[in-house]
Each structure stands twice: as C-alpha cells, then as structure tokens.
Amino acid sequence: MSLSRFSRILTFRNVLTKNNTFRNINCNKAAIRGDQRCLRLLSTQTSPNEEENHSIIKNTEKPTGDITKHEFKAETKMLLDIVAKSLYSEKEVFIRELISNASDALEKFRYLAVSGNETAQNIKDIDRSLEIHILTDKHNRTLTIQDTGVGMSKEELVSNLGIIAKSGSKAFIEQIKEKAAVGDNNIIGQFGVGFYSSFMVADKVEVYSKAVGAETGYRWVSEGTGTYEIQPAEGVQNGTKIIIHLKADCREFADEDTIKNVINKYSNFVGSPLYLNGKKTNVVQPLWLADPKSVTFQQHNDFYRFISGSYDVPRYTLHYKTDVPISIRALLYFPEGKPGLFEMSRETESGVALYTKKILIKNRTDNILPKWLRFVKGVVDSEDIPLNLSRELLQNSALITKLRDVLTARVLKFLQEQLKKNQVEFEKFYKDYGLFIKEGIITNYNQAEKENAANLLLFESSHEEPNKKITLNDYLARAADKRTIYYLAAPSRTLAESSPYYESLKTKKQEVLFCYEPYDELVLMQLQQFKGYKLVSVEKDMREDKNASDLTNLGDDSLKRSEINDLSKWIKEKLGDKVTAVNGTTRLENHPCVVTVEEMAAARHFIRTQSHNISEDRRYAILQPRLEVNPKHPIIKKMYKLMSSDPVLAELLAKQLFANSMVGAGLVDDPRTLLTSMNDLLVKALEKH
Known part of the structure; x- marks a missing residue:
C-alpha cells in the first residue's frame, strides 16, 4: 500500500476516533476511493442493538487439548507482586486499566480493518460491532470484561501476558512508526502492566482470546x-x-453500582460503546473533542454539572484546542455562583480533571493550572503527557x-477578552472571583505571569466618577512621562x-488609583511594576520626596525653619521611641501632620495579623514610623x-496628634485606645475656662 493511501486511511480513522460517535458522518466515497472496508466499518460503529439488554457475554468457551504450563521470569515475579500490592493507590483503578486495554484492542482492529493488508482481507467478520461489555456476578463473585477487538494468538498471550512490562500496545505503535504512519495513534496502554492490576482483587484470572483471522481460540x-x-x-x-x-x-x-461508579469516574468517555450488564453506560459525550460551534448552551450546562458536581451554570466557557507547543484539548468553565468558604481555602483541590485520550488520569490535578485558578472547572485532555506505570503520577516536569x-x-487571555467584550458583566465576575486573581499576583514568582494577571485588576480612579472602574492599561493610556502609577489605600x-x-x-492633578479592598495594596506592592511603569503608593512617595523637606521658602504664614x-x-x-524622626514637610495643606513608614501596605498587614502577639514597644520598633508636620497649620x-507657655498641654497635644496620625494611616488595630488620651487632653484644655 502506498504511503499516500496509508496516510489517507489513518486520517479517515482519526476522524472516526475524535468524533467518538460515528453517526451522521458525511463519508466522502471519493476521499477514500471506494474503499468498501471503510464504509462497512463506518456503518457498524454505532451498535445496532442499543436496547436495554444488549450483551455479548456468553459462557460458550470450552477448554480442549493439551495444557502448557509456563513460569513468569524471575524479574516478572517480583514486578507482579509490586503491581498487585503496591503500584496503585486505589484498587478500583484495575477496572480503568482493563477498559483501557479493551479500548486499545478495538483501536487496533479499526486500524487493521482499513489497512488493506493481507490480514485485513482475511477478516470474515469485518462488520462486527466494536464494543466493550462488563458483567457482574455476585453469586459467583466474578467480574467479566469482554471486547470485540483484535484478540491475541497463543504467542501473543505469552508475549503480552507472560512478560510483565511487555506492551503489545507499545509495540503496535512502534510498528506504525516503522510504516511512516501519520496522525494520532490512539492507543492508551503503553506500559504493559495494567492487566496485572487485576491481581490486586483476584484469586484467579482467566483470559479467553481469539486473534483476528484465527480459527482457534485460547484460554x-x-x-x-x-x-x-x-x-x-x-x-471463543x-x-x-x-x-x-x-x-x-x-x-x-461484583456489585453493579460499584462498577458503574468506577466507570463514570474513570472511563465514561471511552471511544467505543461500553455496556454494563447489558446497559450502555458511557452516554455522556466528551464535549471537549467536539466542534465548539456544534455544542449547544444546554449541552454545556449539562456537562458542566456532570464534571463539577455543581447545580449552577457556567458564567463563561472556554473551549480550547491547540497542537503547538503541546497537544491540548480543553473545556474550561468559570462558575456563575459565588465561591464558598471551602473554595476560598488554598487547600482546596483544582476543579480541572486530566484525561489522556478520553481516559481519566486524575480527577483533580493541581499542577496543570496554578493554585489560584482553583475555581476553574473542566477537563484537559493531552496526548503528549507521559505517565508513570500506574498512570497516577505525572512524569517529565518540564x-x-x-x-x-x-x-x-x-x-488569562480569555478573561481579558471578556473584560474588553463586556466590562459590566466582567465586573460581576471580578466581584466574586477577583480575590483569586489577586492571590495569583501575590503568590507568583514569575513577573511576566503576574503582569499578565494584572491586566484583569480593576480600581476606581481619582480622574473618574465614583463606582467607575478602570484597568492598569486605562491608567497607562493617559499617563504622563513620569512612568509611575500612583495608588492609595x-x-x-x-x-x-x-x-x-x-x-x-x-x-498637581496627578491621577491616583484608589484601593478599597484590604489586599489591593499588597497586590500592587508585590507586583512592583507593570509594563515598565513603577507602582508607587502615595504614602511611600511622600516619605521619599526629598523636595518636601526643603523649608527655605515657607512664607509668612509658617513657622520659621529654626522654629x-x-x-x-x-x-x-x-514621643520617645515611638518615632524614628520628626520632620517638617511642604506636602501638607489641610492636615497638621501624617505618619509614614517604609512599606505602608506591609505595615498595615502586619498590624491586622500579627501585632496583637507583641508588645507596644516592639511594635513601634518594627514599624519605625516617621512623623511629618505641617509648619503652616x-x-x-x-x-x-x-x-514654653504650657508644656504639659503641648505634650498632650503632640501625643494626640501622633495617635491621630497612626489611626489615619491604618496602623492602629483598635482606635478605642485613643479615648483615654483624648479625654486627658480635653480636661487639660478646659482647665482655664
């Protein structure tokens, strides 16, 4: 067979595999050049029997002839014990592994049926329905799994089941590579140990198999x-x-409900019809593989509820596909409902499940999205992900x-698009989930990713009407050449x-962003810069403004410099050790004084979370506040x-002004402590009246 025809056949097979169901496919006869095997295969992929009780499992097998006894190799015996006792963390995964192997066998048959080689020409039942059937039997304490796939010869039984870690699936892929095949090789089991996971739960395992084109089956x-x-x-x-x-x-x-739950958890999206005790179980379609334009709003709602276990509907839906730099098929949902207290916790697991070729690998995978995006629900399917033997841990961290x-x-790009598309709707999302975005900036070490997330931040501005929100990009669009973004908490x-x-x-008519939420200033302090612009709090700017300490030309309405x-x-x-310095400043007009510290955002966070554990003296030693006074006030x-005239009253006044400034700066955890000193000041002030 020519390479071009081989490529064409694989392309056709890919279309079948990726669409999961084979109804309503417009099969172009010219495209497959009259290949009747393709057409017959296409017509049989949806089982003609989808009634309530459709089962192919029958006790028709009867062992005959001589028995040949074999021993596992020494290393295989040791590995078998590891697989059966400690490789998998959950016993239930043996069901997933056996279903995956059955799916492999069906994929191999599909390939052989359209390959046009001698083996395919000798297949008498090429029109067979390709299905997987499972039967539970409580009375006999057995579980049976049967497929209509490629089957195995005696030699393949020895090779594939007699030597652990000898994978027929992996060898099959290598065979395809040797023939210069193109397309995705939709073979799941590439390690050859999944079958042996059945010994975690089995006293004995029987296998009946008949290879394609063979007259004899084997046990x-x-x-x-x-x-x-x-x-x-x-x-057989x-x-x-x-x-x-x-x-x-x-x-x-051996219980039907138990097996059904495991199938729904791991193998609900397997590419072929899957029956449990005669009833089809994989009825939910893998929407992430479908054409986004063909998926209805109701289908998204139903699928979202299926994979998230929620009762709300998705606010936003991201249907994403790419092959470069890595193969990804993703369907991600952004919930409409507000996050609960449990979801706010950083201990909450990710809501995104990881699949490979429609088989669940991990129901909650924290390392495919950062922790701060844990509110996102959905599915990610990648064929490029290498797995360890048990498929439970991910390899290749790069x-x-x-x-x-x-x-x-x-x-992040998707959310930016939603912000530009409809800011009113995005602000509703931001009100509920903006805290997660801020968490991502605070906890991230990657400056590029932090700035990418910062595109979504919203603030009120001194240059806009109340309640109108702007982004950092809006600020930059009208910023001066100072290359500084000012903010105030x-x-x-x-x-x-x-x-x-x-x-x-x-x-000076300088635009300033107003931060009302407790962590907004911490976010901007951690961000440090945005697109080359420094983010500076106005409090820090005041502390570092050297020109403000120039008191040479204050005017007649001010104290002299010596005073x-x-x-x-x-x-x-x-004030003693409560302040590190007291200076005059020209930056105040209507206020008598202010307090500045080195990092006001960090200082306020410290006061809110830690100051109650230390003494007052230690608190001031950590904060090191500086008092800036207005000589014109x-x-x-x-x-x-x-x-000079009343030093006692002057001292009470100085301490009260300092205390007021600390409250105004948000550096006092309980303002009620001011009442005593304020009363003392009032008593002293009224003594002369």
Whole structure:
C-alpha cells in the first residue's frame, strides 16, 4: 500500500476516533476511493442493538487439548507482586486499566480493518460491532470484561501476558512508526502492566482470546503466584474475554453500582460503546473533542454539572484546542455562583480533571493550572503527557510545566477578552472571583505571569466618577512621562479624597488609583511594576520626596525653619521611641501632620495579623514610623507656642496628634485606645475656662 493511501486511511480513522460517535458522518466515497472496508466499518460503529439488554457475554468457551504450563521470569515475579500490592493507590483503578486495554484492542482492529493488508482481507467478520461489555456476578463473585477487538494468538498471550512490562500496545505503535504512519495513534496502554492490576482483587484470572483471522481460540489462566497456563479452547468469540475471580475481601467489585461508579469516574468517555450488564453506560459525550460551534448552551450546562458536581451554570466557557507547543484539548468553565468558604481555602483541590485520550488520569490535578485558578472547572485532555506505570503520577516536569504555562496564558487571555467584550458583566465576575486573581499576583514568582494577571485588576480612579472602574492599561493610556502609577489605600472614596497623603498629588492633578479592598495594596506592592511603569503608593512617595523637606521658602504664614527644627526636636523627645524622626514637610495643606513608614501596605498587614502577639514597644520598633508636620497649620503653630507657655498641654497635644496620625494611616488595630488620651487632653484644655 502506498504511503499516500496509508496516510489517507489513518486520517479517515482519526476522524472516526475524535468524533467518538460515528453517526451522521458525511463519508466522502471519493476521499477514500471506494474503499468498501471503510464504509462497512463506518456503518457498524454505532451498535445496532442499543436496547436495554444488549450483551455479548456468553459462557460458550470450552477448554480442549493439551495444557502448557509456563513460569513468569524471575524479574516478572517480583514486578507482579509490586503491581498487585503496591503500584496503585486505589484498587478500583484495575477496572480503568482493563477498559483501557479493551479500548486499545478495538483501536487496533479499526486500524487493521482499513489497512488493506493481507490480514485485513482475511477478516470474515469485518462488520462486527466494536464494543466493550462488563458483567457482574455476585453469586459467583466474578467480574467479566469482554471486547470485540483484535484478540491475541497463543504467542501473543505469552508475549503480552507472560512478560510483565511487555506492551503489545507499545509495540503496535512502534510498528506504525516503522510504516511512516501519520496522525494520532490512539492507543492508551503503553506500559504493559495494567492487566496485572487485576491481581490486586483476584484469586484467579482467566483470559479467553481469539486473534483476528484465527480459527482457534485460547484460554490463559493464572493465580498470580508465578505461573500461568495456556490451553486451546472452543467457542471463543472474536476479541478478548477476561474473567476475574474476586478475593473474598474484594467482593464489592461484583456489585453493579460499584462498577458503574468506577466507570463514570474513570472511563465514561471511552471511544467505543461500553455496556454494563447489558446497559450502555458511557452516554455522556466528551464535549471537549467536539466542534465548539456544534455544542449547544444546554449541552454545556449539562456537562458542566456532570464534571463539577455543581447545580449552577457556567458564567463563561472556554473551549480550547491547540497542537503547538503541546497537544491540548480543553473545556474550561468559570462558575456563575459565588465561591464558598471551602473554595476560598488554598487547600482546596483544582476543579480541572486530566484525561489522556478520553481516559481519566486524575480527577483533580493541581499542577496543570496554578493554585489560584482553583475555581476553574473542566477537563484537559493531552496526548503528549507521559505517565508513570500506574498512570497516577505525572512524569517529565518540564512538559507538565509547559502544559501549565500554555493553559494559564490562555485562561488569562480569555478573561481579558471578556473584560474588553463586556466590562459590566466582567465586573460581576471580578466581584466574586477577583480575590483569586489577586492571590495569583501575590503568590507568583514569575513577573511576566503576574503582569499578565494584572491586566484583569480593576480600581476606581481619582480622574473618574465614583463606582467607575478602570484597568492598569486605562491608567497607562493617559499617563504622563513620569512612568509611575500612583495608588492609595483607603476604606472608601470619601476617605481617599480627604487623605493627607493625597493632598499634594490632588493639587498637581496627578491621577491616583484608589484601593478599597484590604489586599489591593499588597497586590500592587508585590507586583512592583507593570509594563515598565513603577507602582508607587502615595504614602511611600511622600516619605521619599526629598523636595518636601526643603523649608527655605515657607512664607509668612509658617513657622520659621529654626522654629520647625526646635519643635521637631521637642516632639521627638516627648514621643520617645515611638518615632524614628520628626520632620517638617511642604506636602501638607489641610492636615497638621501624617505618619509614614517604609512599606505602608506591609505595615498595615502586619498590624491586622500579627501585632496583637507583641508588645507596644516592639511594635513601634518594627514599624519605625516617621512623623511629618505641617509648619503652616494652626495647630502646629499653636503647639510651638505651648512648648514654653504650657508644656504639659503641648505634650498632650503632640501625643494626640501622633495617635491621630497612626489611626489615619491604618496602623492602629483598635482606635478605642485613643479615648483615654483624648479625654486627658480635653480636661487639660478646659482647665482655664
């Protein structure tokens, strides 16, 4: 067969595999050049019998002829014990492994049926229905799994089942590679140990199998103790039948409901019809493999509820497909409902399940999306992911990192698109889930990813009306050449606009972002810069403004420079170790003084979370506040006079102003502590009246 025809056949087979169901496919006869095998295969992929009780499992097998006894190789005996006792963390995964092997066998048959080689021409029942059947039997404590796939000869039974880690599936893929095949080789079991997981639950395993084109079937049987037997058998159906004789303490796997739950968990999206006790179980379609345009709104709602276990509907839906730099088929949902307290916890697992070729690998996989995106629900399917033998742990961290980076970038891009498309709707999402985005910026070490997430941040601005939100990009669009983004943390807009830290910038008509949420300033402090612009809090800007300490031209309505120096020295003496310095400043107009610290956001966070555990002296030693006084303010000028005329009242006034400034800066955990000192000041002030 020519390479071009071989490629064409594989392309046709890929279409069948990726669409999962084979109804309503417009098969172009010209495209397959009259290949009648393709047409017959196409017409039989949806079983003609989808009634309630459709089963192919029958007790028709009868062993005949001589029994040949074989021993597992020494290393195989040791590995068999490992597989059966410690490789898998959950016994139930043996069902997934056996279904995956059955799916492999069906895939091999599909390939052979359209390959046009001599073996395919000798297939008498090429029109057979390709199905997987499972039968539970509580009375006999057995579980039977049967497929109508490619089957195995005597030699293949020895090769594939007699030598552990000898994978027929892997050898099959290598065979396809040698023939220069193209397309996705949809073979799941590439390690050859999945079959042996059945010995976790079995006292004995029987296998009946008949290879494609063969007249004779064979029985393979082992108790997993180091030997196995092979014997010819009559009445063996095409494909492979596995009978698992369950251990007494594993009898639950002979229960229909138990098996159904395991199928729904791991193998619900297997590519061929899957029947349990005559009833089709894999009725939910793998929507992530479908054409996004063909999926209805109701289908998305139903699938979202199926994979998330939620009762709301998705707010946004991201249907994503790419083959470069890694093969990804993803269907991700952003919930409409508000997150619960459990979802807010960082201990909550990711809501994204990882599949490979429609077989579940991990129901909750934390390393394919960052922790802060744990509110996203959905499915990610990648054929490029290498797995360890048990398929439970991921190998090749570089590839997993690439998968994570690609998905994270796509999610952030998608949310940016929603923001531009409809900001009103996005603001509703941001109100519910904005805290997760902020968490991502605070906890991330990757500056590029932090800035990517920062595109989604929303703030009120001093240049906009109340309640109107802008992004950092909106700020940059009208920013001056100073290459600085200013922000101010305050509980409300009223307090922000009246803040002493904002006074001088307001006079200069400098735009400032207002941060009302407790962690907003921590987010911006951690972000540090955005697209080359430094993010600076106005409080830090005041502390570092050297021009503000130039007191040479203050005017007649201000204290003289020498008076400011004397007052500053006196205040420092009275406040003691509570302040590191007292300075005059020209940045205040309507306020007598303010307090500045090195990192105001970190200081406020410290006060909220840690200050109750330490003494007051230690608290001030950590904060190292600096008091900035306004030499033009009437209270400051009056205090200077009281230094000599009434030092007791002046001291009470100085301490009260400092305490007020600490409260205004958000550096006092309980403002009620001010009441005592305020009352003392009032008593002293009223003594002369």
